[in-house]
Amino acid sequence: MAKIALFFVSHDGQTEKIATTLSGHLHALGQEVALIDLTCHPDPSKLAPEVDVADFVIMLAAIRYGYHLKPAERFLKHFKDRLLEKPLAMLSVNLTARKPHKRVIENSVYLRKWVERHPLSPVLVRAIAGKLDYPRYRAFDRFMIRLIMRMTKGPTDPTVTIEFTDWDQVKELAEEIAALV
Ligand SMILES: Cc1cc2nc3c(=O)[nH]c(=O)nc-3n(C[C@H](O)[C@H](O)[C@H](O)COP(=O)(O)O)c2cc1C
Structure with a gap:
């Protein structure tokens, strides 16, 4: 069975709720998911075993004032080499995504800039509306x-x-x- 590592970072709780729900759906689809709250891991280097063991990595992060929360940015920077070696989904939680057309990279400046900031090759990039x-x-x-x-x-x-x-x-x-x- 493939292992999915779902790393998330939330400030006010909505991203955590989305992470839990997403993880539940993945479980129901027969996937093995490790749910990891980045706010509990200030030093990303300690998460190397979780990254190494994963067949698929999901980064789910909330936006505040135009930027994804710092633990997500630190994580993506720290693991840039390892993340190039496995499929990665970058999921952004923000309020502009309340408009469905803003959930894809073609129409979202946040997603475009996020992907540009990190030299990675995500297989999936989406925005999800927050609260x-x-x-x-x-x-x-x-x-x-x-x-x-x-x-x-x-x-x-x-x-x-x-x-x-x-x-x-x-x-x-x-x-x-x-x-x-
Ligand atoms: C101080 C603050 C700044 C925010 N800045 C943005 C922003 O720049 N763009 C946006 O679309 N949403 C913005 N939001 C909305 C959040 O992304 C949204 O409320 C999200 O659900 C927060 O996730 P969290 O509850 O996991 O922290 C902001 C929210 C707050 C409280």
């Missing part, structure tokens, strides 16, 4: 996210929480990955 949670944000973040939402015609009511994640897309991604393993 908007105004009440949870600090005043500055709430102000900034409302500004971004105003510019992109999204919700600006500072009292709302909206889970934009398309759970059918997460299931379809699991099927796509299982077919690539």
